[in-house]
Amino acid sequence: MKQRDLGSTGLQVSVLGFGSGAGGGLMTKGEPADQVRAVARAMEAGITYFDTAAAYGQGHSEENLGRVLGELKAWDKIVLGTKVRFNEVDRKEPVAWVRKSVEGSLKRLKHDRIDLLQLHNPVCNGAKGSSPTEDDVPVAEVLAGVAEGMQQVQKEGLVGHLGYTGLGDTEALHAIARDTRFKSVQVYFNALNPSAGYAGATGASQDYDGLIDTCAASGVGVLAFRVLANGALVARADRHPIAGIPNAPLDGGPTYEGHVEGARALMPIVDELGLESGLELGFRFALSKEGVSSVLVGFSDLGQLEDAIRWAERGPLPASTMDRIVALAR
Template sequence: MRGFPTMIPRLPLGRTGLNVSVLALGAGPIPELMTTSDPHRQQQVLKRALDHGINWIDTAATYGHGQSEKSLGDALQALDAVDAFHLATKVRLLPEQLAEQSVRDIVRESVHGSLLRLGVDRVSLLQLHNSVTNSRGDLPTSLTPEDVLGPAGILEAMQELREDGLVDHLGLTGLGTPSALRTLIASNHFSTLQVPYHLLNPTAGSSPDDNWNETDHGQIIDDCAAADVGVFAIRVYAGGALLGLPPAAHTHTTRFFPMDLYQRDSRRAAELAATLPPGQSLQQAAVRFVLDHPSVTSAIIGFSQPDHVDQAVAALADSD
């Protein structure tokens, strides 16, 4: 495959008018690529993604405290590939910031910092990184629909940045209370949503059985489809559990997908592996499962090495 790259297909991203590769490159902390200082490997992975036709990269201001965006910007400049990818980033508003600054100032400062680190004048997508729940703080850093949609709220700040030409489209992170997220989807102000959807937790796309005791994402993908909101699947490999990998350094410290979840997912992954047909790996099954959902536009995957890109593309090709 290295000598003959497979060009992966692209799909319309909801009502944005953009066509996005069905595999996207995630620049978060789990793969320990963009959040570290390894320019050569970073450029290799980006080049391999480009060779296969991947045209979407997802990052965030909080990934590595800005290191992900800085590494990504440097690598894209080195490859002269800034215009080859759509870039998506995120803003997270922290309680201590909200106690001291206006929402508008927090959002604007975050986005201006992201653009500076990425070395670009605009991004294709700005996403709210906070979970959305019925009350503030129901989950770590979670906000409410009123915080987003209300006067002088997050939406107004994001729309102002779009009017200024700094971002093209607005999106959500699909974490929190499904009913609260539905309120935002129904507002018709957000064009995309990224949500955990994988073999070990498929509840964003299907209803759980009666014995389910993990997070229920409330079939939120169906709501997105009805509203023509583009869907990115995240945590495709369940933070590495579906690959049989040890937990990443980030998993040991994060509040959002913590170690105890990883341990449960690892046990379930081992049980699932025993049920697969001969010759099929969990990695192949994971990619196929996500992209078999007709309303998922793209699977965001964190790649650590160039051959990890090849493997994901091969899993996609094997499902054709």
């Protein structure tokens, strides 16, 4: 498994990142023995980046991942990222809330340090943003009290590096990427809306206006997420029994069903290249974009993990294929 620099953090992360959210469900609702087998297999394959959050499964993701990493004695072999999320009340005392959130995460993880702490809220330009959620945080607050709270736990050694989730108003996301305190961003990026890598190629969704390139110019590491469009790139509507139910589109675009329909337009490319599915196309599309450090995928079972490992080993797509996919989104 190839490793890439996570921006200017000094950390190296695997090109395939292990997602532990409710979308896949393995680390929130899976059987404990299956969780151990999956994490052990991931590490055997060279996966070094593991992503979780306090909000995933109401804390169960952190608890389960921490338990497994402890059982496998793996803490010194991996890079772990988790997140802090604010509600309206928490925003009144951001420094205190960051500390409380981090202490809760460490307790659930049963560990003494987090490699990467990321803001989990969408950010907006003014008092309210255009995202479909109700917990937008104005960029002015992010660069003031939120950043101060995150820096404080960083200075105390509880956290290694700071990052944020790239959702919300596009201008605000670019502004944070240019702030030297934030060293990574989770970027919404997939073959149906590749605008974070190719400005203007929105697929009728939000234009992230080349956020990945802004990050690269600022030395900010990029963790690409929703690269499989919540599984819609398989181009059919059925889902694994423990996979989460798709929520409202994060980029203000089509519904999950609309994404499934959009994925069908990619099937001729899948067939021409002899790929296994639209999921392989989507994963390798994200992997191919210069500036992406790791491609995050969530899993429901060990078979899905094996698929992603196989696709990572096959590497980037041809440049001509990338151009065709981007053209379909314009």
